[in-house]
Amino acid sequence: MFSSFIHLTEQEEETMIFANLFRLRQELTKLILRHTSSISDVVRKATALSSIYESMLQGLSKDTLSAHPKSQQEIAYWANLHEEAKRKIVSASRQPQR
Numbered sequence: 508m509f510s511s512f513i514h515l516t517e518q519e520e521e522t523m524i525f526a527n528l529f530r531l532r533q534e535l536t537k538l539i540l541r542h543t544s545s546i547s548d549v550v551r552k553a554t555a556l557s558s559i560y561e562s563m564l565q566g567l568s569k570d571t572l573s574a575h576p577k578s579q580q581e582i583a584y585w586a587n588l589h590e591e592a593k594r595k596i597v598s599a600s601r602q603p604q605r
Contacts, residue, residue, distance in 0.1 A: 525577060532584065553595035560589035 546552040563585045
């Protein structure tokens with residue numbers, strides 16, 4: 508879907524379209540967090556988040572327009588969340604179980 512938005516633009520800075528994409532990103536992020544909020548185990552929750560973010564990254568990376576600056580920004584956003592989830596997995600796994 509992201510590539511479809513990029514195909515609609517002739518200029519790199521189509522403000523309205525990319526503002527809508529930003530809003531879509533925010534809503535998708537909220538939806539993912541809401542989906543995983545019921546998982547009480549920290550490692551399982553972080554693992555679920557990591558899997559979702561990895562799927563997002565794979566979808567974005569398959570795109571033929573992944574070299575577009577806006578695509579790169581989007582990939583960087585999801586990659587950052589993916590790395591953060593992986594750090595939480597490692598951190599929580601190192602803590603002693605109660």
